[in-house]
Amino acid sequence: MSSDDEGNNLDHENGNDLRAAICAQIHDQPSIPHPPTRSVRVSTLAKSPPWVKKFLHRLPLLLRVLLNPISYFHPVSIKSVTTAGSGKWMVHLMKTHFFQHYSTSDAEIRRLENRITTWLADANFAVELGEVRWTAHVPINTAFDIENNLKVGDFMAYRTLPGAVNLTQVIRLGGLDAAVVIPSYLLPHHEHILPPRPTEFQEMQMEQAIEDAEGAPATVKATTALKQLRKDETNIKISAHAHLPASFHQDLLNFVAATVKATKVIEMDRDFEEIKSLRELKRTGTNLSESETSSVMSADNTATTTGTMDSQATEKGAEAKGFKSFMRKVDQGMKEAGINMKDGMRKAGVNTVNAMANDRWIAKLVGKITKKLERAQGDVGYSGNIPVALAWYREKAEPYSKILP
Template sequence: METPVKNGAPGMTKRKPVAQPPAATTTTTPAPTPTRALSSKVIPNAFLLCTLLGAVSLSWPLRWTISGAPILVYAVLLGESYGHRILPFAPIWSIFTTVNLVYAIFSTSWLLYWVFTTSCWPIIMAVCLYQFDAPGGVARRFLRKTFLRDLHFINDQIAFFDLPALEIDTEVKGLFVVRGVTLSLSTMTLVAHGVEAGIKLSDDIELAIQTDKVVVPLFREIHVDDIYANVKGGDWEVTFGSVAYGQPEPTREDDTFVASDTAILRAASVALDGTYPRRISMVRQMTADKQPSDSEELESAFSTVKKLSPGEEDANKKYQELVKTIYNTSVITNAKRALREAALDEERESKLDLDNENDVRAAICAHIHDSPSIPHPPKKSIRVSTLRKTDYPNVKAFLHRLPFLYRLMLSPLCYFHPVKFKSVTAAGSGKWFVSLMRQYLFKHYAGQDSEIRRLEARISAWCADANFAVELGPIASEASFPINTNYNIQCHFKMSDVLAYRALPEAAELKQVVRLGGADAVLTIPLFLFPHHEHIFPAKSTEFELMEMEEAIKDLAGTPKEMYARKNLEKLKKDEAGMHISAHAHLPAQFHQDLLNFVAAIVKATKVIESDKSFEEAKVLRELKRVSTAASDSDVDSLASVDTANTGNTTESMDSSKTVSSNKGFKDFLKKVDTGFKDASAKTMVGMRKAGASTVSAMANDRWIASLVGKITRKLEKAQGEVGYSGEVPIPLAKYRVRHESQTKMLP
């Protein structure tokens, strides 16, 4: 349909378009640079002159001047004359009246007078730094020569780059890298540029997390840019090597602040002849052969940190270049560039929609899956185990006796810093999924049954060449850290959108297989697991208490509370605590047909494997029965031989020979009967197995399973409400009891 013609207003004559001058002759007038509007400075200077004359001639103006009230008013008036003052929304005379009224009240007491004086002069300094450039320059030069010799201001910002990495060398191994940090003093905002983390979760699983920016407006909230997490598993993906998992680094007295001889760094070190050790190095591989080097002391660790001096005219330009370099070299930016080029390349026929942000995020996460876990490792690293130590054990013991101070500090920090994630996308490779299914699902059954072999090939064809990504839309999260020990730590998460994708990185092809209306989760952590809270740790149950609980459970037999009581009893016997997790998915849900076919194949493979497993169990039981029968026959033979030997002395030789021959004939007869029975049982079981397999194959065919799965998904696509899971993650308490310290608490 053609676009309708828009008619002009009635009564208006059409005007000819004015000819534009040629592009070559067009001149643009540069916009004037905005400057501070100067107004009359007679009023503030006259006020200052009158104040000085009054302080010289009279006594009460001198006391007034010493308090700082007229100086504060003069600074505000001078800022008003320059057109740049604090509290621009408040009238100037209201500020003048308020300051002097407060002084008049506080001047009635000598104590209140000095409280006002000690508070007024720092306010004057802050006002001058905010309103005038000259005091700011003086302050920067003073701080550069005294307190901040290694860090310098860029206008009102402190910026430094190439920070040492944080090496996690506890039960979990890994590296945490921040490529640059900027702190704005005027807005009290901290910005982290280029955050990268690589963590070893188990012996064959690692997690790589990357994001470009994290903005922390202090005491307001935390904004996190798009997060891309990749779960890597299998020998072909895991790059952490043979570093011991679940074993913290041993502590030594000669340990320096910066890592020098840990297992991770030893694996990452280069041999004297320039070759790497034979065993796989975690840090070397996860950083693409750019592992951080060791340092002997703290000063050498921060010697490579880049500082920017505000005295240089090009300091701001240099800062912008460094920040731009971080984002240009990010793997996320490179993935965006590669996907954009693939989408514009006509030969590759990319099916990615660049206008859909959700699809682009999933494609980026799948694209960077094969990149190193730490693409930009720094040259230095600091260990977590070293940060736990302190050179002042008395101070540590004193703070250990005041756990109330920790709660009093963390409670407002959690309250004033809710975390908002732009998105979180996690991806895993289909090749790893296939290996897990072969290891835990198909096992050896594929070599015994052609139907299972066909299903395995069908599932592998859909998974092997693809990566699967789960994307969580904007996430709002908050944590509550209680001051009262009667409550637990709670973390709330709310996700506005949940999507799952199947991506082909090489072909730049993407399919959305699942989409939900959102999700929410609540994580509850016991407060006694927080350090320095041994005084509220649950006591270990004695044998008498456990016996009392068992007797109480007998009284609850047949009631719904019986299972709950038994579960608590098992937790007490194992000395475990529970971290409660409650998650809900918001319906309706959407499913792609390819996913439904995949689920149908998995269901059918499970049914066929169950039939094969039941046949194997029956076969094992039959073998055990045969062995037990053979053992009983051997016992009867031994008893018969003993009896024959005992009676051989009283019988004649001819009678003995007759007895032996009769026993041998009886044994042969029993063997023939047993062999026939076994052969008949084996044939019967094989026939039953074939018949059962045929029956299962007939019942659990693709059409029947697809119809069943389709009915369930159609109901989920129309249903309203939530479907969720609630359970507990067991946490063993033995290792926490070992760390308990015996000091009594002053403020529990």
């Protein structure tokens, strides 16, 4: 048995490997195989008596006063969370949103699709989070937002084949953390502090701000703000980071290399489709203009023959007509040559991708990056916004007035 196979065997002394193996085998079973004898459902909490809802609606301050100490003195701590699922779901997503129709028209993309889907579809994947801690802070003053912090001490991802003994750890990170900031007016019974509905005057101000913005970043920010204003949306801010160092299995690196190569080939096919469609539109527009030009020229020639013009003007018109006809023939020949060369250029482009971005070169590049990640210190993350429509909150607004908002 090779050393690589020995590293993939299940270690019965390792609690993380054992939990991942168990979860990978029972992922088809219910989510909670041993449910508690007593539990409180979220739906039960949501079905409060009408007088309770009315009371909290009249006193939203009371809700914040209750949630503030509860969130402060009740941090959520979980020793380990393990979840598993089949790779067939990921295959379905990739076929729907990534490969689409390109694999039916290109043999190289079809080969890469088979390679990628084989690694996913025949396996089960388990993800384990260790030492999960979640804290939240609900402010009493609505001028502040609700802040949530998640910290994960360890992150591991495993791949296993059904009925096999081997359990491969494909990813391991030094930990995770995330921060989620939620506006206070998204709390229940706080529709009185929702942002007002957008007006035409506000849209005009935003449009003027876009015109007056200096630089691309300011213009993009103002344009995004205008789109959200028209959609009547707000944002939940999220910031997630993965802690380094990180380790990756070679099978995962090969999978990433095949995915990167498929991305470049699909991108090239997409570019050729766009060029073809633009060429067709341009040719259609050119033909229309040429017909209009020929009709105008025929009308001019008819008027010239019926009218009285001197011989010099007639010669100049004939020369102009001959030059335009020559240019039309040259332009049409170039278009036909471009159409005939399209397939050859596409094949040459795919061959260039195969030569420059081959599997070995991509795997070597990915390997260099991962080796640096195994020794690096720091965080790698993403920060962004999650749009939330305010229409649902406005519809749930109750007509009762507030005593202590």
